[in-house]
Amino acid sequence: MSDPSIRPIPADRIARxxxxxxxxVAGFGVAGASAAVAAATAxxxxxxxxxxSGWGGAAAMAGGFVYLGGGTPLQTACGFEDSVADMQAFLKAALGPGADEAKIDLYCEGSVDHYRWLADEIGVPFKAEFWGxxxxxxxxxxGLMYSGGxxxxxxxxxxxxxxxxxxPQMADKQSNGERGGGYMLMKPLVDxxxxxxxxxxxxxxxxxxxVDADGRVTGLVAKQYGKTVAVRARTGVVLATGSFAYNGAMVEAFAPRIAGRPAASIEEHDGRAIRMAQALxxxxxxxxxxxxxxFCDPQLFIRGILVNGRGQRYVPEDTYxxxxxxxxxxxxxxQAFLVIDQAAYEEGLTRPTATPMLRMPPTWVCETVTELEAEMGLPAGSLQTxxxxxxxxxxxxxxxxxxxKPEWVAPIGSPVAAIDLRGMTGGFTLGGLRTSVDSEVLHVSGDPIPGLFAAGRCTAGISxxxxxxxxxxxxxxxFGRRAGASAARN
Structure with a gap:
C-alpha cells in the first residue's frame, strides 16, 4: 500500500x-543526544x-555496552593492553563481509578519544573493574567485559x-530500565x-x-498531538530515530529471518526515517x-555443547x-539443543548471571546419550557420534x-540432559541508510544529500x-557526534 505522506514537501509550500x-535532530536516543551535544558544542x-514523552530511546533500556578499545584508560586500569590495529583486525573479521572499512578504521582510531569524551566531557562513569x-x-x-567473542x-x-x-557504572544495577547501564549512558548525555x-x-x-528548489533538506514536517507542524532547519537535519525492527512490512521485505521476533529494540523503531530519506x-x-x-543463559551453554537439528555441533559455546x-x-x-550433564548444569546454576530468567530446566534427562538421542527425536547415531x-x-x-577454550572443555558424563532451544532467538535490524564517515546521508548516485545527516540504527554503521x-x-x-558537527558547520 502506498504512503504519499512519506514523500518530500517543497519548501515553498510551507506557509509557516x-x-x-x-x-x-529527530530522535533523542544515544545517536540523537550525541548529535545534539556535538552540534551545540560547535x-x-x-x-x-x-x-x-521522554528522552532515552532503546539506548536507555539497554545493558549499556559501548564498544571501545585501542588502549582506553579503562582497559589500562584493568590491566589489559590493546591497540588500534588489533581492534581493527578483529572488527573487520567479526562484523561480516562487506563491512565499511573506512568507518571501522575511523572508529578504531578515534576510540580512545571517544572514551575520553564520554568519561571526561560528558561525565559517563566507568568503574575500573573487569568482569570475566x-x-x-x-x-x-x-566496567569492562569481553563483549564480542x-x-x-x-x-x-x-x-x-x-x-x-x-x-557505564550503575549502583544496584538491574538488567534494564532506569537501573541499567544504558540509562547511565543516556542521562549524562541528556544533561x-x-x-x-x-x-x-x-x-x-x-x-x-x-526540500528547497535545489534539493537541499531544509526541515521536517511532523505530527504533534495530531496536529501537523513544520520545523525549519537552517543548517541541517539529523535523523536518529532507530531501526526498522518493528516495521513488519520492512522486516518481511529485507530481513525476513527475524519476522515476528523483534528483540532488544522498541516499538518506535518503525523505519520511518529510512523511508523518508529513501523518498529523496x-x-x-x-x-x-x-x-x-x-535465549539461554551463557553460564549454562558454555558448560555443555550446542547441537542443531541433525545432532551436530555448530558453534564454539564460549563465544559471544x-x-x-x-x-x-x-x-x-x-534449531538448537543444549546437551549438558548433571554436574555441569548444577555448577552453572551456582554462578552469577545477569540473566537468571534464561536458566531453563532440562527438557529431557537420561542415563545415556543413546537414550537421550532417541528421546530428542534425532537421527540414530547422530548425537552419539x-x-x-x-x-x-x-x-x-x-x-x-x-x-x-580448554577451561570450558570437559567430557560429558551421566546423567545427561538436553534443553530444547528451538526457536529461542530474537533480534533487531542492523541495516539502514548509507552514510559517509561524516554521517552525510548518501544518494544512490554516491553524492551526499545536501542538508541531511543520520546516525544510529537508522543507518548502516560499522556492522x-x-x-x-x-x-x-x-x-x-x-557517528552521532560527527552528524551533529557536520550539520552545524553545514
Whole structure:
C-alpha cells in the first residue's frame, strides 16, 4: 500500500514554520543526544524532536555496552593492553563481509578519544573493574567485559584479544530500565545537552522531509498531538530515530529471518526515517543484516555443547552469545539443543548471571546419550557420534573441531540432559541508510544529500551482518557526534 505522506514537501509550500533551529535532530536516543551535544558544542542552536514523552530511546533500556578499545584508560586500569590495529583486525573479521572499512578504521582510531569524551566531557562513569564470567552483561557495576567473542575461536587467532565492552557504572544495577547501564549512558548525555542549551520537544512524530528548489533538506514536517507542524532547519537535519525492527512490512521485505521476533529494540523503531530519506533517493546498505539474541543463559551453554537439528555441533559455546544466536537462526534453521550433564548444569546454576530468567530446566534427562538421542527425536547415531568425538578430545582438554577454550572443555558424563532451544532467538535490524564517515546521508548516485545527516540504527554503521555488544551504542554515539558537527558547520 502506498504512503504519499512519506514523500518530500517543497519548501515553498510551507506557509509557516512552527519551530526553527540551526540543527534539527529527530530522535533523542544515544545517536540523537550525541548529535545534539556535538552540534551545540560547535555553536549551533539545536532542537531535538522526540516522538515519545521522554528522552532515552532503546539506548536507555539497554545493558549499556559501548564498544571501545585501542588502549582506553579503562582497559589500562584493568590491566589489559590493546591497540588500534588489533581492534581493527578483529572488527573487520567479526562484523561480516562487506563491512565499511573506512568507518571501522575511523572508529578504531578515534576510540580512545571517544572514551575520553564520554568519561571526561560528558561525565559517563566507568568503574575500573573487569568482569570475566560468561554472560550477556555483568550483573555487577564492573566496567569492562569481553563483549564480542574476541578471546574465542576463530577471532583469538586473528587479533590479540582484549575486552572492549565498556559498561557505564550503575549502583544496584538491574538488567534494564532506569537501573541499567544504558540509562547511565543516556542521562549524562541528556544533561550535557540541556546544559548546552539544546531544546527538546516531545510527542512529535516526524512524517517527511522538506526540500528547497535545489534539493537541499531544509526541515521536517511532523505530527504533534495530531496536529501537523513544520520545523525549519537552517543548517541541517539529523535523523536518529532507530531501526526498522518493528516495521513488519520492512522486516518481511529485507530481513525476513527475524519476522515476528523483534528483540532488544522498541516499538518506535518503525523505519520511518529510512523511508523518508529513501523518498529523496537515499541509498541503503546491509538491510538483511540482523543481530540475534539467544535465549539461554551463557553460564549454562558454555558448560555443555550446542547441537542443531541433525545432532551436530555448530558453534564454539564460549563465544559471544550474539554469535551463537546468529549461527542458530541464520545458519541452522533456528534449531538448537543444549546437551549438558548433571554436574555441569548444577555448577552453572551456582554462578552469577545477569540473566537468571534464561536458566531453563532440562527438557529431557537420561542415563545415556543413546537414550537421550532417541528421546530428542534425532537421527540414530547422530548425537552419539557428536558426543563421542567431543569427549575423546575433551579428555585432553582440547576441542580441535571448533576451538572452544580448554577451561570450558570437559567430557560429558551421566546423567545427561538436553534443553530444547528451538526457536529461542530474537533480534533487531542492523541495516539502514548509507552514510559517509561524516554521517552525510548518501544518494544512490554516491553524492551526499545536501542538508541531511543520520546516525544510529537508522543507518548502516560499522556492522554488516556480524555484531558485537556495544556496536550500536558505540557507533551511534561516535557517528552521532560527527552528524551533529557536520550539520552545524553545514
Amino acid at each position: 514554520w512552527d519551530y526553527e533551529a540551526d540543527v534539527v 555553536g549551533a542552536q539545536v532542537l531535538v524532536l522526540e516522538r515519545t 564470567e560468561p554472560g550477556w552483561e555483568p550483573p555487577t557495576d564492573a 574476541e578471546n574465542s575461536a576463530p577471532f583469538n587467532t586473528i587479533a590479540r584479544p582484549a575486552p572492549r565492552g565498556h559498561v 550535557k545537552a540541556i546544559e548546552l542549551g539544546v531544546e527538546a520537544v516531545y510527542d512529535v512524530r516526524v512524517q517527511t522531509l522538506v 533517493g537515499a541509498d541503503l546498505a546491509h538491510m538483511d543484516a540482523t543481530e540475534v539474541a539467544f 552469545p550474539g554469535h551463537v544466536g546468529q549461527a542458530t537462526l541464520l545458519r541452522n534453521d533456528n 557428536t558426543v563421542e568425538v567431543y569427549n575423546t578430545h575433551a579428555a585432553n582438554g582440547e576441542d580441535p573441531l571448533l576451538g572452544k 554488516a551482518g556480524g555484531y558485537v555488544s556495544g556496536a550500536s551504542l558505540g557507533d551511534g554515539s561516535f
